[in-house]
Amino acid sequence: MEAHQGFTEAVLAAYRWSQEFTDRQPRLYERLNVSYINQVTQSLKGAYILRRYPVTVDDLIDVFLTVLMDIKTPHSSSIYLKPELQSVCHPGALAILSEESDKRVNRPLALLDDRSRAEAGRGEVRSNPFCLTTAGLLQQLQKKRYNCEGEPDAERRLLYITDPDGWVMAALALTTPMLQALFLPDFFHKYISNKTSLGINVPRKGPRLFALEFHFQFYVWRENGPIHQDFRRKRNGKPFRRSHKLQHLGIDEPLEAVVHEAQISCLVTGIDNKFWCAYFLVDTFYQGIESTEAVDSYELEDCHLYRPDPLTLGLNAHFPEWDPRVYFLTIYECRLAQVKHAMDNLLSCLGLRLEPYLHDHFDLSPLADVETSMSYDRKIKLQEMLNEASRLLRQTIHSISRIIEVWDHFSSQDAAYLRDIMHHQSVLPKPPTCGPPEEETSPFRVAEIIGEHIKSFRQLKARTEEQQDLCTGAARQVLSDSKYLMPCAR
Template identity: 30%
Template sequence: MEGYHGSGRRHFKDDVFVWDKKFAVRQENAYIAERRLLKAEDNETIITAFINQFGSWLDPPQYSYRALRDFLEKAIDESGNPENILNTDPTPAPHSRILVLLDDRRDETGWQDAGGARHRARDWNSYAEGYPPQGESIECSMLNAGDLYRKQLRSKLDHGAERRILYICDMSPICGLALISTIPQYQATILRDFIQRYVSYRVFIGVSLSFGFTLEFHLPYYALRQHAILRKDPRGLRRCGKFITDRKRLEALEFLYEAQISVAIVGVDEWVWTAYCCTETYFGSEETIQYYHEQEVDAPSGGARPRHFPVWNPREYFLFILSLRFRQVTREWRNVSEALEDRLQHHEESVFNEGGETTSLTDNPSFGLTKEYTRTIDLLRLLHNALVKTIESWEYFQGGEVQYFEVTEHEALRKLWDSHLAGINKNMTELRSLRRMLYQRIEMFDNKRSGVSFLMLFLPVRLLIITACKCLADG
């Protein structure tokens, strides 16, 4: 992989990835789809209905969406009858943990003026240059799984809202079940793939135009934290383990954690859309839902924007969140990489003859040095491969689907979006540099391990020859 360099060049014709201009005007005839919720037939569960909705005979019959099914079915194992749990108000204590932050609102600007004349689109330049409207029918609240279920039993349109943002922290199986039990039917296939990618620790960046639009990204990453004890993911989704010991601070306990940030924005036009943002804070990666709610800030952006200063354009919101989360992920990768460099530095001491000591070229009888090199290589390859997937996903996206975010008729909006894309590219440059460092370390430790292994294999033969020669000389 060392020779791989993404160019970011477009590989498709410019007219392939074009944003449909119909989304700029209200698609009122499509709003009925927002009110048509997913329903299970008498002979199936809601999980089966969700997974099989709009299925194809060409789908694998046994292993399709296995990770998703296993995750959702944990809700049944943990709660017995999840429908009773979700319908009970207030939600029973074992399932009353706050997992969701809701932000509902509607923007009437540009739809109807004081004289009653209807306007079919908004002037996005004025939104980008000044302060956009705060909106109407605003509701911001913290929800547990039961609250989410009861809230979504009616369409957001019935509540007077059109733009809905759901920030979900450490999605539990019963929270996932509450979500799929109350979504519009047309979103079933979209959220099926979204949650499958989320629970499977998959990297993905993409746009889809089918009925409406879907803007989606998944950014898996590894985070390094110093804790007194290991903080395991209670859902069993993410792995964690002890990091390489710091020889300068043997008493410090450092752990490596898997985490993922997943976002999907689904809508029928640029007025009526829903954003789903899933983050993981089981190891202390960011602020709590309670903090975001009390500070009245936008949670998917990590509090980078006040709630009363909302983003109304779905493509702008997607780029805004993607750029901020890419920066977060890059910083986490930088922390892990710098710590690795520090931990592995002692393997290079013999090159500079520090302390007048040299590293032994032979292993001990228990192959301790070989085992250490192998563990190090395994860690380096794990990190390197994960980083390669992230880099490649962005480069594929940049080579085609990024064209959905080209805007020519709104100059102020174009400059703002270009700044988000420039920020992502800057972080990608650093991620490529970190990937090269990991690859170089893999090569170095592979060579060290091969050298030690060769010497260990050759040493018995060499000793046998020396012994034989000595016997001949003595005899």
């Protein structure tokens, strides 16, 4: 028993938030002003130039991936990351990134909130332009974060990007300092490849750094409206995300429904509790021009008292959370609830379409007053409907299962990094539409709410599996009955 307790304590000690993060690491602040690309392509005090400054997008990918320091390692992550990044980053000159008139880089897609701590609760806010394009974002990210003349330090940086494409990823790769660049390749990989994950990474070697990261892969049901497919294209011409129009669910009444793949990705990385950055990537293409998450939807005429924080779906940015871990938990809870609602809506809409046929699948056989050949045709349509529904349900079960699995793994291991903040109060109030501005939520309460969401996901998974079983049983009966209803050959 004592040996087991000692082992447990040793494991927990390995997941303790470093005191250096709390005490801060000012010796590293100046390094935030130099991008990794500049660091490895320019000589410092006559030192040897390691690489030529990239001129094209493909050059940039090659140089950027050297941050992983595994180029010569067999079976390294660079082997699969390089073709994946190349698949979404169209070839071209990096000079395009600065051409504000070029349609490839002039789409409004980003919001940037830079603040430094001050006596006032909201901190000192940099005067960044609103609704940044890729070209505009590049210009802002090239400024110094630390000791920038005429600007407060960007101690806490929030970067919100909608429907990111290869060009904005190139802008991030070009401007990110080495202390953050280490985590970006894998972050891009999980976003591009539509993954679900959750974890905290504190590298054991090199400077003390941290990365808190989550990804949600989910599906969105859209019905009776314009179909908005993903406008972004990979090098092979295929869209980033697929949209599947349901062809067979409307047997007895017309149905215009589409299921979209979607992704939400977040990375909070920094060198201590003072200097950190949150990267947030979200798919909004399926919402169309009326998107509630488009960057221009967060613009207010008067934002002196209330400025919405897009990462947290509208919490007041003027009551900032300065602790990176508390802020990460808050984003995770908000977005977990959003994904839960999307998946719940999908299952409810699908269930309404299937209910007349699955309420009692034993009633599928009797088709009175219908000719045998007509009965067979209807059976074929029912079979197609059930097959289509089963495929969608299988995908939904997998998506929900991954969300539950990664949370269970996080709770048993990486959550140990959060132990010390569970007794502290946060200062993140709810937005005016959700409660009084003085209302506060502790990190412990946020974790409890996350647990409630996960419980709802478990129930949602059980409902989805039940629907899947009903579909399978009904399809089996339809197939069996169809053998006896096949029209005679002429």
